[in-house]
Amino acid sequence: MNKLILGRYIPGDSILHRMDPRAKLLASFYYIGIIFLARTWQAYALLLVFTLVLIGISKIKLDFFIKGVKPLLWLILFTVLLQIFFTRGGHVYWQWGFLSLTQYGLINGAYIFMRFVLIIFMSTLLTLTTPPLSLADAIESILKPLKVVHFPVYEVALMLSIALRFVPTLMDETTKIMDAQRARGVDFGEGNLFQQMKAIVPILIPLFVSSFNRADDLATAMEARGYQGGEGRSKYRILKWRTKDTVAFILMGLLTIALIFLR
């Protein structure tokens, strides 16, 4: 469970690690958007090379990225198979009832597969090189214009950062509660699905109660330290947009032009 949420960020000192999280977040989203421009194998080849070069720059082992694909493997296979068997056109290699294996089907399947891999690699790259807190800061900064419509940007950002800060605390607590229940003879992960779900209840209830107590304590502590909402607060952590962040966007622009030419 720990690995799933926390073990994501890998500290490092590459140029990607040092980029402004806003730039990384926006550029990643933009990149995922322009993947859908690719229609030819040359375009996909270009994108793959680009992504691999970025991974190289990050100095993070390729293993981590392949591990990122694994949990989604079944979804990818299913989608790819649907594409292969239901797309018609071009040379027909094999046909049985409504299923057919055609040239276009195979090509489309390969493209879909590439899209999945590229999207996963890119989002993994974002989370591996950016601490969650920086991502929260980036989201706050990007959402700032929404203040015009009275969206509570500061409060949402604080909520996000407190949530991130309490993840390990609540994990510890869950482990403690599970141990306490085990000591009383509860078996976790045994029996049928219904029994397993029932075993979760005695973990969730104490966890819920203690979370409420924690929230209450935390609110008191925050008030004692003078918290009165987002207005009039200054910020300790600030984000700095540097030349390399602008360069990243120029690169994205060039990539877009290249993709349009390769259509």
Add this chain to the structure above:
Amino acid sequence: MCTDTIINRHLFQGKYGLLNMDEQKIIQVEQLKYEYPQSDGHLALNNLSVSINAGEWVAIIGHNGSGKSTFAKSLNGLLDLQSGSVMIDDLPLALDTVWSIRKKIGMVFQNPDNQFVGATVEDDVAFGLENQGVPRPEMIERVQEAVKRVGMLDYLKREPSRLSGGQKQRVALAGIIAQQPEILILDEATSMLDPKGREEVLATIHKLKQETNMTVLSITHDIDEAASADRIIILDNGQVYDQGTPADIFAYGQRLLDLGLDVPYPEKLKAALNKLQIEMPTDYLTTERMVDYLWTLHSKM
């Protein structure tokens, strides 16, 4: 009647004038009353009146439910009092002064985890400063200074999950130092720590007290923590049961036990030795000083 009180006040000032000049009262509460919702008329604070001088270290002890924590929380408006008045540094606690008063009071709570707001040590120390809208360059300086004072400079970027309980409480202290309040309230700040963590935190508090001469109010179960105070106030049923120097209070022995409190071991030993007609000093002795006293005692005879 009006002239009467004025004359009385003059007389009072005439008699205690000199004393009052030295000892400025920083906390003055009068007839506090508080009843928790759904407590069936049980008053957590029952006409409690206490005053504390600037620069004093006062320990408040009492068994569970004696109103200690309620008292602490009433000082900076964390609870809505039913009646009574609170004066902090000549400022009466009211709706429009509560935020200025909170600036003057730093509070460390019991659970190290539930008061750690920031995602890292430096963020947490900066939290109170951010609330006050302190400009960033000044904030960075004050955070550095405060973290250095509690000896946590090497942990600036650490997340709370990688700190011990004692370290977290020291970070909480740093957060308070950074805000530079006049009063430090410790609401059972060491009760959830292991002995080593407790020692670390107490040593840090002693050091801060010496450096800044803050007023310290420690609500505690820990007799050793109470022993370092200038004055101990015992609360019972939301009222002041008794007060005095640690030596006076600990001399009560059995009476303290009856109140659900414990006497520190050196004091128990002292009482036992006194019974055997061995003369012992009257002021409070820590374990170490007691040992020193005992091993030098024989050579004097």
